[in-house]
Amino acid sequence: xxxxxxxxxxxxxxxxxxxxxxxxxxxxxxxxxxxxxxxxxxxxxxxxxxxxxxxxxxxxxxxxxxxxxxxxxxxxxxxxxxxxxxxxxxxxxxxxxxxxxxxxxxxxxxxxxxxxxxxxxxxxxxxxxxxxxxxxxxxxxxxxxxxxxxxxxxxxxxxxxxxxxxxxxxxxxxxxxxxxxxxxxxxxxxxxxxxxxxxxxxxxxxxxxxxxxxxxxxxxxxxxxxxxxxxxxxxxxxxxxxxxxxxxxxxxxxxxxxxxxxxxxxxxxxxxxxxxxxxxxxxxxxxxxxxxxxxxxxxxxxxxxxxx
Amino acid sequence: xxxxxxxxxxxxxxxxxxxxxxxxxxxxxxxxxxxxxxxxxxxxxxxxxxxxxxxxxxxxxxxxxxxxxxxxxxxxxxxxxxxxxxxxxxxxxxxxxxxxxxxxxxxxxxxxxxxxxxxxxxxxxxxxxxxxxxxxxxxxxxxxxxxxxxxxxxxxxxxxxxxxxxxxxxxxxxxxxxxxxxxxxxxxxxxxxxxxxxxxxxxxxxxxxxxxxxxxxxxxxxxxxxxxxxxxxxxxxxxxxxxxxxxxxxxxxxxxxxxxxxxxxxxxxxxxxxxxxxxxxxxxxxxxxxxxxxxxxxxxxxxxxxxxxxxxxxxxxxxxxxxxxxxxxxxxxxxxxxxxxxxxxxxxxxxxxxxxxxxxxxxxxxxxxxxxxxxxxxxxxxxxxxxxxxxxxxxxxxxxxxxxxxxxxxxxxxxxxxxxxxxxxxxxxxxxxxxxxxxxxxxxxxxxxxxxxxxxxxxxxxxxxxxxxxxxxxxxxxxxxxxxxxxxxxxxxxxxxxxxxxxxxxxxxxxxxxxxxxxxxxxxxxxxxxxxxxxxxxxxxxxxxxxxxxxxxxxxxxxxxxxxxxxxxxxxxxxxxxxx
Numbered sequence: 001x002x003x004x005x006x007x008x009x010x011x012x013x014x015x016x017x018x019x020x021x022x023x024x025x026x027x028x029x030x031x032x033x034x035x036x037x038x039x040x041x042x043x044x045x046x047x048x049x050x051x052x053x054x055x056x057x058x059x060x061x062x063x064x065x066x067x068x069x070x071x072x073x074x075x076x077x078x079x080x081x082x083x084x085x086x087x088x089x090x091x092x093x094x095x096x097x098x099x100x101x102x103x104x105x106x107x108x109x110x111x112x113x114x115x116x117x118x119x120x121x122x123x124x125x126x127x128x129x130x131x132x133x134x135x136x137x138x139x140x141x142x143x144x145x146x147x148x149x150x151x152x153x154x155x156x157x158x159x160x161x162x163x164x165x166x167x168x169x170x171x172x173x174x175x176x177x178x179x180x181x182x183x184x185x186x187x188x189x190x191x192x193x194x195x196x197x198x199x200x201x202x203x204x205x206x207x208x209x210x211x212x213x214x215x216x217x218x219x220x221x222x223x224x225x226x227x228x229x230x231x232x233x234x235x236x237x238x239x240x241x242x243x244x245x246x247x248x249x250x251x252x253x254x255x256x257x258x259x260x261x262x263x264x265x266x267x268x269x270x271x272x273x274x275x276x277x278x279x280x281x282x283x284x285x286x287x288x289x290x291x292x293x294x295x296x297x298x299x300x301x302x303x304x305x306x307x308x
Numbered sequence: 309x310x311x312x313x314x315x316x317x318x319x320x321x322x323x324x325x326x327x328x329x330x331x332x333x334x335x336x337x338x339x340x341x342x343x344x345x346x347x348x349x350x351x352x353x354x355x356x357x358x359x360x361x362x363x364x365x366x367x368x369x370x371x372x373x374x375x376x377x378x379x380x381x382x383x384x385x386x387x388x389x390x391x392x393x394x395x396x397x398x399x400x401x402x403x404x405x406x407x408x409x410x411x412x413x414x415x416x417x418x419x420x421x422x423x424x425x426x427x428x429x430x431x432x433x434x435x436x437x438x439x440x441x442x443x444x445x446x447x448x449x450x451x452x453x454x455x456x457x458x459x460x461x462x463x464x465x466x467x468x469x470x471x472x473x474x475x476x477x478x479x480x481x482x483x484x485x486x487x488x489x490x491x492x493x494x495x496x497x498x499x500x501x502x503x504x505x506x507x508x509x510x511x512x513x514x515x516x517x518x519x520x521x522x523x524x525x526x527x528x529x530x531x532x533x534x535x536x537x538x539x540x541x542x543x544x545x546x547x548x549x550x551x552x553x554x555x556x557x558x559x560x561x562x563x564x565x566x567x568x569x570x571x572x573x574x575x576x577x578x579x580x581x582x583x584x585x586x587x588x589x590x591x592x593x594x595x596x597x598x599x600x601x602x603x604x605x606x607x608x609x610x611x612x613x614x615x616x617x618x619x620x621x622x623x624x625x626x627x628x629x630x631x632x633x634x635x636x637x638x639x640x641x642x643x644x645x646x647x648x649x650x651x652x653x654x655x656x657x658x659x660x661x662x663x664x665x666x667x668x669x670x671x672x673x674x675x676x677x678x679x680x681x682x683x684x685x686x687x688x689x690x691x692x693x694x695x696x697x698x699x700x701x702x703x704x705x706x707x708x709x710x711x712x713x714x715x716x717x718x719x720x721x722x723x724x725x726x727x728x729x730x731x732x733x734x735x736x737x738x739x740x741x742x743x744x745x746x747x748x749x750x751x752x753x754x755x756x757x758x759x760x761x762x763x764x765x766x767x768x769x770x771x772x773x774x775x776x777x778x779x780x781x782x783x784x785x786x787x788x789x790x791x792x793x794x795x796x797x798x799x800x801x802x803x804x805x806x807x808x809x810x811x812x813x814x815x816x817x818x819x820x821x822x823x824x825x826x827x828x829x830x831x832x833x834x835x836x837x838x839x840x841x842x843x844x845x846x847x848x849x850x851x852x853x854x855x856x857x858x859x860x861x862x863x864x865x866x867x868x869x870x871x872x873x874x875x876x877x878x879x880x881x882x883x884x885x886x887x888x
Contacts, residue, residue, distance in 0.1 A: 008826070008833035020312070020863035021843045022336035027344065027353055028865035033841035061319050065332035068311045216865075220596070224866030224879075227839050231783055238702075 004293055010205075011191035014040040023066035028223025030213035030230060031105075031132040032058055033187045038101065039131065041197030044069060046099045047090070049083045050077040054139040055132070055173070078105045080116030084125045091126075099201050100127040106147035107137045110168050114152065116131040121177045121206035128200045128207045132168065134168030134215035142218045149238075151280050152288070153272040157168040162275065166287070171210055171244065178247035179206040186212040188230035192241055192253050199243075212239045214289040220271020242299065248300040263288050312337060313415055339448035341842065344865030345882055349836075352878040353770040358405035358420060358775045364461075365392040365762035368405055369829045372387055374819035375423060376831075377503065381436060384427040385824055389766040391735050392464045392506050393457060393486075395432065399809070400489055401732040402615045410777045416790035418824050419812070420727045420849030425759055426817040428498070438464070438505045445471040448532035448749050453477075453519050456484020457731045458537035458722025461738030462745075463511045469746050470614040473511050478518035478725075482507075484539055485723075487729060488563040488586075489594050491720060491805040510870075515699060525718070533745045536698075536705060536713070537722035541686035546581065550638030551683075554643030559590040559684030566593055574599045575679020579648050582684035582727075583603075583612040588619060589626045590682045595802050599680070601627045606634040606653050606666040620810060624798040636665065636673055638681055643805075645678040689724045706881025709756045711741035712748070719745055725760065734818040736762035752778055775828035775875045784835070788823050809846030830854060830876040836868035 022080055025032040031054055035174035039046060046108040049070045050056055056073055061067045074082045079102040087100045104113055109131035117129060118182040136154045144154040146168040157163040174182045180203045185193040193211070200207040212233055214226040233239035234254055263285045267273040276284075315337040320326050327333070358368040367386055374383035387394045398421050408418035430436075449465050452459045455477035463473040481487065482503050486494070507513055508750040517523055518539060529873045543558035545551060555575070559582065566573050579593045580587050583605035591601045603622075605612060608631045612619060623629065632653040639647040652672035655664035688703050697715040699706045704727055705720040707713055711721050721737035723729060728737070740756060740763050747754045756763055793809040801808055812820065832854045844862035848854050869879040 009835075013834070013838055016844050019843060020335045020337055022315075022339035022341055022859060023842070024339065024341070025841065029841050033839065036841065036843065060332065060336045060339075062330040063327070064336050065334075066336040068335075071332075091826040163321035163403055187839075222866070224864075224870040225865055226841075226865070228783075228872050280439045307359075 001182065013190055013194065016040060016070045017043060020060055021057045021058065022064045024080050024141055024210060028216040028226040030187050030215060030226050031055060031134060034132050034211045034213050035189050037193050038197050039069065041194040042099050042101065042201055045097055047073060049079055049086060049102045050105050051079040051108040053108050055308055057139060066203045076108055076112045078116055079108060079113050080120035082217040083127045084120045087125055102127060102129045104131055106131060106135060107145045107289055110146040110170055121179045124179060124205045126204050130211060132211045132213040134218055135215045136218050138215050138218040153275065159275045174208040175244045175247045179208060180246055181207040183243035184210045184241055185232045186234060186239060187225045189241060189254060196243065200280060221269055225269050229269055232261065234265045234268040235261045237288050238263055239268055240292060240295055242295060249302045252299045340860050341863050342860045345862055346882055347864040347866060348412060349869050350878045350880060351830065351855060351876065353775050353876055354775045356829060357408035357410060360427045361408040363730065363762055365739065365764040366390045366737040367792040369740060369826055372423060372821045372824040373826055373831050375817060376824065378818065380427060380430045384431045384436060384617045385439055386429060387424060390764055392438060392461060393502050393731065393735055393860050394424045395428035395502050396486060396494060397732050398428050399494050402730060410780060410825055411823060414785055415776050415788045419793065419820055422793055422812045422819055423821060426812045431499055431812065438509055440509055443470045448775060450533045450745060451528045451531040452535045454484060454537035454539055455482030456512060456537060456539045456722060456734060457486055458508050458734035458738035461735040462537065462721065463534045464506045464509060465739050465742030466745065467509045467511055472651055475511060475513045476517040476518065477515050480515055487567050488560055490589050490640050492808050495807055499751065515725045525693060525695055532749055533717040533719060535741050535745065536718065536720040536724060538724050540689045540723045542688050542690050543683065544685040546635060546683045548635050548637050550640045553638055553640040553645050556638060556681045556802055557734065558584040559682050562682055563593060564589055566701050577678040578680045578682060579604060579678040579777055580684055583614055584684060584686060585614045585618060587684035588614045588622050589701060591683050592622050592625055595627055596627050596805055598785060603627060603629045604650060605629060605631055606635040607655065607663065608632060610629050611663045625802050640673065640847055645681050647675055648681060649673055649675050661777065662822060709759060710744040712744065739763065739765055779869060779875040782871045787823060791820055804821060815861055826874050828875055833873060835871045835873060836877060839867050839871045
């Protein structure tokens, strides 16, 4: 293979591909790209646990797989429990070098799987739990979840009755478990995302990574805009990139360029927000600004010191 | 399951063949998702605006990208495939490329002229000779008349194609108008080196031969083709009384005498008439000879044809410029200049050049004292050698888009045909003629773009569409300032003919090249490969094809198209959906 030139880019991405072409994900699927980066970071010694979600389908119909690493398909609410079991089995076999990664959607994390997840991280099981968040039950036909943002259209929150509840703060919930590592990541920042997966792999104990995954059919956006939306989510501070160590030490990894962009730039590319009034957008902007200020305050006020 | 590289379809013919539990036995490669696609991404390099604007047709983006990788020799070779005068053009070209550069919007246009100059100086320091392609030598012999930039460029390109070439020039040394460019802008050794390199490719140069005096057009009929590039050597006259007085010294004659090292007595006060580059050169040269210099120009600063930087540098050096002033008479005393009578001007309606026509203000005449008057009102061609068959119009030889005159196989180019008036345009014109002469001699039909555009001798595949700033994905670019070029201080400049601009060193050149967006030209940033959700972008077999799409699996989402920072990927409707 030809050696890649890197002068035009200032970061490295592992060359090895651990996902296959031919998966049945929709064109422009953010979750598919997220898996590709995750496995590039974790390497072939990885086992993946997938509860009911888009990836149950993307991973391939029997007897095919779109991953080069083993996958265990399991029930909607069980990702935390099954991952704990697989971890225990591997440890008994002496295969401690194998990373266990639970890979669940927002439905399986925020709603249906939160009990098993909370229990597993409360026990500080040594695994990485990834929530790829496309902000609704996309696989079953775009029903709202507790990860769906305020005022977004879904099939169960139609334009006449858009969702009236804010998105659940899953990062705060996970940080409140005081687990070693909690982080956000998204596909427009592959270097940041790969660094976080590598860091998670290097840490013993429970790790939680929240990945924002644009979904063209569910967000009613152009397939070609998936990276752009991911980037705008970060630049508009709708989805800041940060990490929380031991529930306390907050670090913002990507600061929006030139103070960021208005949320309207992020919202206007998505059909699910097309019905928003100017007042709605102003309210979203105010909420995003408030959350950002709170995050910055947390990052500045972090006082965690390593226990000896 | 071991990693698979080929599609495998699993078929169960009975329940007994199925595994105990639903485990995977093959990869999803069996599923050719390319059939979903209704839009197809394609790697198509587009035309960068700098390349489109270069009168010599240089592949600017390509040599900036090679420079960015530290591949200086290859970068220099990329220039000289199109233009054998990078050292000259890097110093004296008005760089229309930089006016079009998309970087202008994020920190300032790339200093392309400094890059070109840096590469030329690198080639000189490393003694690189012009590389010649390995082509069979051809029997046809071509005569080129005029050893200026157009003639030498034509001769060089003909040599590259294997033709035998003899260049005739009326002067005692080849170089034409390039010889008149003052040393502080173009050191003689730079010019000598680049001319010598062209001669070294096997071009025969015969100096001291004036067409129409020492040889006639008919004497050249034994040559397979003739290229006329005699330039515009005659100064336009002032057309006012007193012009014949001693002390009236046309700009190019003055510059020629200084260039030859002759002493020129100017007196104390010098008046330069005109607003072009010759006027600036004459004024700044006179400053360096110790004179008090004033330029009188009949229009305003906005209409001045001189390169803006030259005007600023002249002002810095203490040259005064009086706008909206035109001479009415040269005042004489005993046959010698003693002053000028001038009139104030005002701008009227636009003329055929699009600039507002200057009109004298009645009753505004006044006199100034001066010892020397240097008219620099532009040049015209001396066409006295032409016969009736080679037609001319308004002082220029008529040529078609293939540089052919009305009497084949006589071709013409450079200022005598185009009047463009810059070295770079002349180089492009000479190259166009060389390519046209080659087609003519081989009996090959080829179309050429409009005369205003320039052709490339070694074009790489690209789409003619010019990439504009809106076409770029600027999320991948930061605002970065253009590095300053070191300049000799003005107070020191007026005492010496040493070069004013000091160019870029290697560090600045490297950093500046890396600031280039590489508009329309893939530079292997890997974005398409990194952002493909479906692993349908693969590394390609060679530098010419760095990536390939795996159309078996590409779903046509278009992420690669929108995330390409430089618009080097096109997106087209699949043929099966296109109207037939």
